[in-house]
Amino acid sequence: MSRRAAALGLAFLLIVPTTTAAQAGTAELLQQARQLYERLEIERALPILRQIVSPEWPLEVTNAQRVEAYKYLGAALVLRGKQDSAVLYFRAALERDAFADLDPAQFTPAQEGTFAIARRRTFSVGLRPIPETRVDPRTGRLSVTVVTTHAALLRATLRVLGGTEYVVLYNGPNDGARELGWNGLGPDGQLAPPGRYDLSVVGRSQLGAQADSLRIYVDVRHEVEPLEDTLPMLGTAELLPERHTESTAGNDLLKGLGVAGGALAVGSLLANDRLGTGHDGRIMVGVATVGGIAAFFYRREHREIPRNVALNTARRADRDGANAAIRSRNTDRIARTILLITPASAPAVRP
Amino acid sequence: MSRVGPMVLAGLLLPAIVSAQGIELSGLITVAHGDHRVDAGLGVERATGLLVGGVVRLERRGIALDLSGVTGHLTAVQGSGGIDRDVSQLGALAQFAPLPWLVLESGVTFRSFGTVVARQRWTLVRAGAEARVPLSGETFWALGHAHLLPMVSVNGLPNAATSFDAGTGLAYRRGRFVFDLTYTLERCDFPSQGSTRRSEQLGTIALRGGVELRLH
Numbered sequence: 001m002s003r004r005a006a007a008l009g010l011a012f013l014l015i016v017p018t019t020t021a022a023q024a025g026t027a028e029l030l031q032q033a034r035q036l037y038e039r040l041e042i043e044r045a046l047p048i049l050r051q052i053v054s055p056e057w058p059l060e061v062t063n064a065q066r067v068e069a070y071k072y073l074g075a076a077l078v079l080r081g082k083q084d085s086a087v088l089y090f091r092a093a094l095e096r097d098a099f100a101d102l103d104p105a106q107f108t109p110a111q112e113g114t115f116a117i118a119r120r121r122t123f124s125v126g127l128r129p130i131p132e133t134r135v136d137p138r139t140g141r142l143s144v145t146v147v148t149t150h151a152a153l154l155r156a157t158l159r160v161l162g163g164t165e166y167v168v169l170y171n172g173p174n175d176g177a178r179e180l181g182w183n184g185l186g187p188d189g190q191l192a193p194p195g196r197y198d199l200s201v202v203g204r205s206q207l208g209a210q211a212d213s214l215r216i217y218v219d220v221r222h223e224v225e226p227l228e229d230t231l232p233m234l235g236t237a238e239l240l241p242e243r244h245t246e247s248t249a250g251n252d253l254l255k256g257l258g259v260a261g262g263a264l265a266v267g268s269l270l271a272n273d274r275l276g277t278g279h280d281g282r283i284m285v286g287v288a289t290v291g292g293i294a295a296f297f298y299r300r301e302h303r304e305i306p307r308n309v310a311l312n313t314a315r316r317a318d319r320d321g322a323n324a325a326i327r328s329r330n331t332d333r334i335a336r337t338i339l340l341i342t343p344a345s346a347p348a349v350r351p
Numbered sequence: 352m353s354r355v356g357p358m359v360l361a362g363l364l365l366p367a368i369v370s371a372q373g374i375e376l377s378g379l380i381t382v383a384h385g386d387h388r389v390d391a392g393l394g395v396e397r398a399t400g401l402l403v404g405g406v407v408r409l410e411r412r413g414i415a416l417d418l419s420g421v422t423g424h425l426t427a428v429q430g431s432g433g434i435d436r437d438v439s440q441l442g443a444l445a446q447f448a449p450l451p452w453l454v455l456e457s458g459v460t461f462r463s464f465g466t467v468v469a470r471q472r473w474t475l476v477r478a479g480a481e482a483r484v485p486l487s488g489e490t491f492w493a494l495g496h497a498h499l500l501p502m503v504s505v506n507g508l509p510n511a512a513t514s515f516d517a518g519t520g521l522a523y524r525r526g527r528f529v530f531d532l533t534y535t536l537e538r539c540d541f542p543s544q545g546s547t548r549r550s551e552q553l554g555t556i557a558l559r560g561g562v563e564l565r566l567h
Contacts, residue, residue: 252486255486258495266535270536277536280555281536288493299487
């Protein structure tokens with residue numbers, strides 16, 4: 001019993017450290033190396049850091065972790081007096097992240113000097129990831145931070161994916177980090193249409209012949225209040241007839257003759273037979289007959305209905321006025337459009 | 352004088368009425384030719400002449416009130432055996448338009464015939480309708496009207512047995528200006544008294560013209 005237990009205990013002690021090391025993970029190992037470095041246990045920190053940057057390291061290593069490992073490798077080698085090797089590691093860090101830097105509170109001036117040498121020998125451009133952003137083009141702008149490892153000519157442009165026109169965000173000398181802004185307008189000065197955009201940064205070193213470029217894709221969407229529909233064209237049911245029908249002239253004649261006939265009937269049929277009637281009724285008959293005939297000829301020549309034409313014109317004007325107001329309100333809403341900008345690709349794509 | 356009282360009262364109330372919003376006020380001048388015929392058993396007496404007067408009309412939301420007055424002198428036609436007479440008349444007529452082309456009307460008319468020998472006062476209550484159809488667009492209109500006169504009271508005579516009026520006309524309206532020409536025949540047959548049956552008839556052809564104001 002005691003012999004068997006002792007064997008199991010021994011096996012446990014042999015296996016557990018191996019398993020623990022394998023499960024430690026890159027972050028934990030990097031933390032361990034940093035602690036060793038800070039305790040100036042450089043000899044113990046170096047193998048761990050080399051293990052992290054080794055291609056044979058089986059666990060996943062993020063770019064940030066790799067850059068961190070290179071920085072500590074370079075710093076450790078400076079402390080050991082191996083400046084050339086340190087420069088190589090610092091350059092490796094800068095090639096992977098142009099924003100990489102040494103914190104003066106944590107690193108010595110010698111390390112910073114070596115890092116500066118690496119900066120001069122390395123050329124790369126960097127672009128900070130763009131977070132999801134809401135931009136009101138009337139008051140705000142999208143901020144983009146770019147960097148070059150040393151003095152360079154920098155050009156940053158933005159264009160619709162597949163488009164030929166572009167907006168130049170910056171074109172000039174640069175050394176270090178620079179914040180660029182985009183006001184949300186396209187090359188034509190109008191609000192940038194929705195779609196996928198290509199933000200390109202190209203740098204050319206002023207210390208050598210090196211060049212570097214980066215590209216990031218962002219999606220631009222419009223956030224606009226719902227627009228009102230304009231009123232449709234007025235249909236025949238909503239408009240009054242603007243011309244009399246051909247039968248109207250004949251009807252007018254009949255009405256005039258009807259008035260004449262009525263006057264004749266009143267004077268002859270309704271009057272008291274003993275009293276008789278005078279000429280008044282006959283005057284009315286004559287006037288109504290002439291009026292009916294005049295109306296007949298007038299209507300044949302004048303088919304239009306001015307009142308209806310005026311009413312229809314007023315209705316059309318009302319509609320046009322309402323549509324103008326709707327268009328004006330829609331224009332105001334469009335002017336208040338907010339741009340929603342979201343990253344569509346990894347932070348930076350090297351073409 | 353007591354019959355004139357309601358008309359005077361209406362005239363006094365007129366400014367207050369028109370001060371209300373949306374009322375249309377029309378003022379029309381009337382020039383008419385009258386032909387008055389009477390048969391009281393002694394043959395037809397006939398007198399004709401010119402009548403002049405006016406109408407004030409208030410209208411709001413399809414309901415209208417006409418206040419009218421007319422006066423004139425009718426000259427006896429030679430050979431008819433009549434005598435000259437002065438005519439004065441005041442009337443009030445309420446109108447309601449249930450349809451665009453139809454107006455229902457009801458009103459009262461106070462009329463006075465004055466001669467050198469006597470003055471005869473008439474009170475006529477009428478109810479009827481007027482049809483107005485456009486003759487040519489909305490400028491010219493054809494008119495036709497008819498009223499029953501259920502009460503015709505004349506001093507010294509029994510109430511009329513059968514009374515009515517009817518007529519036709521043409522109207523012209525352009526902008527605020529209104530003109531119309533109407534022919535009206537008013538007939539009153541009185542009950543027989545012995546072997547005599549009195550009949551009276553007043554025919555007029557009237558030209559009216561005026562202006563319409565919209566008060567806000």
